[in-house]
Amino acid sequence: MIQLILFLFVGALLFSSIFFLSRRNPRTEGxxxxxxxxxQALNSLQSGLLPPELVGRIFxxxxxxxxxxxxxxxxxxxxxKERKRIALAWVDQVxxxxxxxxxxxxxxxxxxxxxxxKTEMTLAFDFAALLLTCRALRAxxxxxxxxxxxxxxxxxxAAAARLCDVSEKALxxxxxxxxxxFADRSAGTAQS
Amino acid sequence: MLSWTIWSVGILLEALILFRGFQxxxxxxxxxxxxxxxxxxxxxxLTYFVYAQDSTSSGMWYWGAQxxxxxxxxxxxxxxxxxxxxxxxxxxxxxxxTGFIVFGVIFCFALAYPLMRSQWSPAGTMxxxxxxxxxxxAIFICAVSCVISYYGIAIGKNMKGxxxxxxxxxxxxxxxxxxxxxxxxxxxxxxxxxxxxxxxxSLIVWSVTLWSxxxxxxxxxxxxxxxDYETCVARTRSLMGGMRSSLGKVARP
Numbered sequence: 001m002i003q004l005i006l007f008l009f010v011g012a013l014l015f016s017s018i019f020f021l022s023r024r025n026p027r028t029e030g031x032x033x034x035x036x037x038x039x040q041a042l043n044s045l046q047s048g049l050l051p052p053e054l055v056g057r058i059f060x061x062x063x064x065x066x067x068x069x070x071x072x073x074x075x076x077x078x079x080x081k082e083r084k085r086i087a088l089a090w091v092d093q094v095x096x097x098x099x100x101x102x103x104x105x106x107x108x109x110x111x112x113x114x115x116x117x118k119t120e121m122t123l124a125f126d127f128a129a130l131l132l133t134c135r136a137l138r139a140x141x142x143x144x145x146x147x148x149x150x151x152x153x154x155x156x157x158a159a160a161a162r163l164c165d166v167s168e169k170a171l172x173x174x175x176x177x178x179x180x181x182f183a184d185r186s187a188g189t190a191q192s
Numbered sequence: 193m194l195s196w197t198i199w200s201v202g203i204l205l206e207a208l209i210l211f212r213g214f215q216x217x218x219x220x221x222x223x224x225x226x227x228x229x230x231x232x233x234x235x236x237x238l239t240y241f242v243y244a245q246d247s248t249s250s251g252m253w254y255w256g257a258q259x260x261x262x263x264x265x266x267x268x269x270x271x272x273x274x275x276x277x278x279x280x281x282x283x284x285x286x287x288x289x290t291g292f293i294v295f296g297v298i299f300c301f302a303l304a305y306p307l308m309r310s311q312w313s314p315a316g317t318m319x320x321x322x323x324x325x326x327x328x329x330a331i332f333i334c335a336v337s338c339v340i341s342y343y344g345i346a347i348g349k350n351m352k353g354x355x356x357x358x359x360x361x362x363x364x365x366x367x368x369x370x371x372x373x374x375x376x377x378x379x380x381x382x383x384x385x386x387x388x389x390x391x392x393x394s395l396i397v398w399s400v401t402l403w404s405x406x407x408x409x410x411x412x413x414x415x416x417x418x419x420d421y422e423t424c425v426a427r428t429r430s431l432m433g434g435m436r437s438s439l440g441k442v443a444r445p
Contacts, residue, residue: 001374010330016339018359021341021355107343115282
């Protein structure tokens with residue numbers, strides 16, 4: 001019986017993988033668009049999602065305390081719901097940017113003949129864990145509300161600074177260098 | 193009567209696929225696939241006439257035909273590998289290592305399994321052999337599909353049809369053979385109809401998707417990244433590390 005279940009499981013696995021493969025949306029091929037998307041994802045993380053002041057504002061308990069002291073119950077409830085909605089949207093957006101970065105890595109890695117199986121498996125696991133963390137965080141915020149993380153402002157500021165450094169190095173070639181543009185212009189002027 | 197109809201339709205569809213392949217000159221583009229189709233057509237026609245002459249001796253011919261179909265079916269897998277993964281050396285290496293690991297696991301299981309079994313019946317051997325070989329094919333197609341999806345490799349209509357058609361047949365055969373092996377001869381009537389019927393469905397899929405030549409989209413590599421894979425991995429890891437720590441700290445109360 002166990003043997004039968006095992007073979008039926010493999011059959012079902014194949015059916016489902018064919019189903020998903022045939023329904024798969026053809027993703028952007030080539031590196032240029034994926035690179036631009038990755039650049040946008042990093043920009044979004046650097047300037048839109050992870051700056052300490054923004055994260056601090058979204059999750060600030062002082063705001064709620066102020067509203068709780070100065071407004072009636074239904075306004076407090078409305079405020080809490082609104083903040084929760086924003087917090088959830090923030091996690092969703094971070095998750096979406098992580099997916100975009102993963103796509104960027106895979107888009108590049110698939111061309112490397114020297115790809116290492118073990119490293120790729122580790123990375124796949126890490127990406128999956130990070131995405132799972134986003135899911136868990138979402139569930140956490142959904143259940144306990146947006147005010148369960150009071151120390152986030154300082155720590156997120158540090159993380160954002162670190163991300164800034166790394167992302168600038170990673171995709172620097174997509175940002176035109178002001179110095180080289182100036183040099184090009186100068187050369188053009190000299191020739192004319 | 194139903195079996196005969198399914199069989200006849202199958203032969204006609206196989207002939208149509210081969211005819212279209214020669215007419216459109218796709219044979220040179222997908223040699224392993226058309227070699228498989230040619231082999232199966234030849235064996236099907238031969239078995240058909242043998243069965244028409246003497247239905248009692250058809251059992252041996254049936255298993256011979258199945259064996260030829262099984263072995264030549266690995267040509268389709270080779271075709272998929274060549275056309276879909278060869279332009280992507282990284283993804284190809286990943287799929288190759290996965291394939292070796294899967295093969296190793298199955299090989300070890302195949303060695304260990306007879307030692308664990310308490311009884312062995314020669315009557316079920318052919319069914320079990322086909323089922324086990326189909327399992328290898330099924331796992332291989334699953335692995336290749338996963339690699340294609342994971343690395344976001346775009347595939348053309350021809351290859352999509354080839355994978356879907358063969359995958360459908362292999363999956364149905366695997367399920368039917370597993371049930372047949374478990375239920376015994378009382379399941380023969382169902383088995384004799386469902387397996388050829390699933391093959392006819394696969395042939396219809398191939399007829400539609402291989403009617404015209406539609407190759408895989410070629411991925412452009414207009415912007416060259418660092419040539420070093422380690423740099424790519426280190427960069428991705430570094431990004432992920434930063435993000436993970438920031439998320440972890442956000443979640444910490």
